Amino acid sequence: MVRLYSRGVSPLHQLRDEMNRWLEGIQHETPRFTFGGSPSVFPAINVWEDDKSLLLEAELPGMKVDDLNITAVGDQLTLKGERKLDESDDVTVHQCERAGGSFTRTLTLPAEVNVDQVEATLIDGVLRLRLPKAATTSPHKIDVKTG
Amino acid sequence: MSCCETTCCDTSDAEQTPAASEFHPQVDIVELTDEFVVRADVPGAKADDINLHYEDGTLTIHAPVAARQDDETHYLRREYGVGDFRRTLSLGDQVDAENISAAAEDGVLTLHLPKLAGIKPRKIDVNTG
Numbered sequence: 001m002v003r004l005y006s007r008g009v010s011p012l013h014q015l016r017d018e019m020n021r022w023l024e025g026i027q028h029e030t031p032r033f034t035f036g037g038s039p040s041v042f043p044a045i046n047v048w049e050d051d052k053s054l055l056l057e058a059e060l061p062g063m064k065v066d067d068l069n070i071t072a073v074g075d076q077l078t079l080k081g082e083r084k085l086d087e088s089d090d091v092t093v094h095q096c097e098r099a100g101g102s103f104t105r106t107l108t109l110p111a112e113v114n115v116d117q118v119e120a121t122l123i124d125g126v127l128r129l130r131l132p133k134a135a136t137t138s139p140h141k142i143d144v145k146t147g
Numbered sequence: 148m149s150c151c152e153t154t155c156c157d158t159s160d161a162e163q164t165p166a167a168s169e170f171h172p173q174v175d176i177v178e179l180t181d182e183f184v185v186r187a188d189v190p191g192a193k194a195d196d197i198n199l200h201y202e203d204g205t206l207t208i209h210a211p212v213a214a215r216q217d218d219e220t221h222y223l224r225r226e227y228g229v230g231d232f233r234r235t236l237s238l239g240d241q242v243d244a245e246n247i248s249a250a251a252e253d254g255v256l257t258l259h260l261p262k263l264a265g266i267k268p269r270k271i272d273v274n275t276g
Contacts, residue, residue: 045227061255062188064253092179124191125253
């Protein structure tokens, strides 16, 4: 990429700006979210499998389907969303443990999935995904021929 | 949902046979002019199953959550456990226990605890002589 230095901007400033962009990129990518007072990955997930599918579950209390954006590409799954909390200014806060805001979490699935057939439900704040494994990763019985 | 007030003595079965693992729900407590509002994250709990008990300024939340997978499930990744939510909160003696209301939606329990009439702030008019 070719960048033109504008007048009065030194290479040092350019470097600083470059660093800032890089740091912003890291902050954007890192799935960190303050939850329960301490920084942790949000949302926490459980993953298990059956013969045909990977199953993933995440606890997202208070979230609506419209607040969530789930994308799957190959073996990469991204959960994106915003948790909105009821907040008003005219209150005295006695305890504040629930956290809100935007989050992004990308994970590498242990198998390629058929992205067209992913099923998702969100019931009582629990998200559940059924991700059918791509045909190539489903177990195949291999017949051994004699002779 | 059952909202159990001071006069009611609900000792649920879960009280006597605690679940294998229980969790503390995360809560927010805010105070408005005329009420306290408590919100608790209880993902997976059904509104009808939640037990609430308020007595002597102490609110107890018990939200049973049934296991969603078999015990034998082999997890590829396990970052949280599933079980009942239980928590006891101290709210002082300003609450009008008879008029506590509660609702649960999308895994969030919201309680409105009105203040006793004598504690609510009142506007005092100043009469001219």
